[in-house]
Amino acid sequence: MKLFMASQQSSPRSPMRATWRNGIILLVLAVALYGVLPQIAGFHSATTALAHATARWTFLAVLIAASSYFLAAAVYGLLAKSRLPYLRTTAVQLASNFINRLLPAGIGALAVNYSYLHRTKHTPGQAAAVVGMNNALGFVGNMVLLAIFLLTTSVHTTSLHLPGKVWVAIGLLALGAGIMVYKRAGKKLRDNLRAFITTLASYRTQPWRLVLALGVSMLLTLSYAGCLYACARAVGLELPLAVLFICMSLGVAGATVTPTPGGLGGAEAALVASLVVYGAHRPDALAAVLLYRICTFWLPLVFGGVALASLRKRRYL
Numbered sequence: 001m002k003l004f005m006a007s008q009q010s011s012p013r014s015p016m017r018a019t020w021r022n023g024i025i026l027l028v029l030a031v032a033l034y035g036v037l038p039q040i041a042g043f044h045s046a047t048t049a050l051a052h053a054t055a056r057w058t059f060l061a062v063l064i065a066a067s068s069y070f071l072a073a074a075v076y077g078l079l080a081k082s083r084l085p086y087l088r089t090t091a092v093q094l095a096s097n098f099i100n101r102l103l104p105a106g107i108g109a110l111a112v113n114y115s116y117l118h119r120t121k122h123t124p125g126q127a128a129a130v131v132g133m134n135n136a137l138g139f140v141g142n143m144v145l146l147a148i149f150l151l152t153t154s155v156h157t158t159s160l161h162l163p164g165k166v167w168v169a170i171g172l173l174a175l176g177a178g179i180m181v182y183k184r185a186g187k188k189l190r191d192n193l194r195a196f197i198t199t200l201a202s203y204r205t206q207p208w209r210l211v212l213a214l215g216v217s218m219l220l221t222l223s224y225a226g227c228l229y230a231c232a233r234a235v236g237l238e239l240p241l242a243v244l245f246i247c248m249s250l251g252v253a254g255a256t257v258t259p260t261p262g263g264l265g266g267a268e269a270a271l272v273a274s275l276v277v278y279g280a281h282r283p284d285a286l287a288a289v290l291l292y293r294i295c296t297f298w299l300p301l302v303f304g305g306v307a308l309a310s311l312r313k314r315r316y317l
Contacts, residue, residue, distance in 0.1 A: 057234035071220040078213040098304025141218035153242035247274040
């Protein structure tokens with residue numbers, strides 16, 4: 001807990017100071033994507049499909065993406081140690097999403113929410129505990145949903161004709177990477193596990209709040225899959241929700257391991273690749289992913305920037 005609290009205490013203001021620098025990085029990456037994407041096979045067909053996207057499915061995708069911020073605010077409201085104004089907390093989620101687009105690995109959202117909680121009658125330890133519990137519930141909920149979809153739905157992928165030796169090499173590399181990660185971060189992982197158990201114990205008098213928070217967190221995760229589903233339908237791509245949930249999870253993983261603001265580039269690559277693996281034509285997959293990232297990445301930048309400026313002006317962050 002001390003390690004987690006220290007990292008949270010030192011980080012809330014740094015994302016604000018780095019906004020201009022990382023904004024320039026984001027602009028450069030956007031320009032790079034603008035130059036690179038047209039070179040991808042099927043890009044012209046993808047943009048044509050995007051231009052003819054069904055209006056009602058596109059509107060539904062935007063609506064579902066917007067609902068995710070209200071759900072995220074509800075999770076924090078359930079976990080908070082003191083009452084949080086709901087609309088203000090929703091605005092904070094927009095602002096944290098904006099900062100997340102300027103920093104990699106979700107650092108921005110952690111810092112913004114910690115700062116907000118600290119300014120709303122939470123001690124540093126309580127703020128760190130709430131933020132940590134929110135992340136833990138998000139991970140647990142995602143794994144539960146993923147297990148449910150994998151166990152209850154029959155999904156088929158296109159065959160990946162790779163030699164057995166290649167699969168063996170991939171397995172050995174994964175094993176080696178796992179051992180290296182454990183050696184380097186094993187103590188930190190154990191410390192975080194102890195911190196999680198301690199935080200979990202703090203909700204023992206009101207366990208219903210944890211249960212509700214987990215349920216809302218799972219709805220939040222489903223909203224992203226629902227948004228991807230609506231985007232896919234908008235461009236004429238019909239895949240089961242279970243498949244799109246798996247693809248969405250792979251996209252999140254791709255964004256997480258990509259050291260760019262908001263996982264830019266890694267998320268798109270993982271999403272397109274996973275959709276193709278599940279049978280989508282590359283142009284259709286690319287069109288769906290472009291629309292999905294417009295709804296969940298680019299549009300929130302505008303509203304998130306406004307929310308951040310307003311919250312900073314009123315000293316809520």
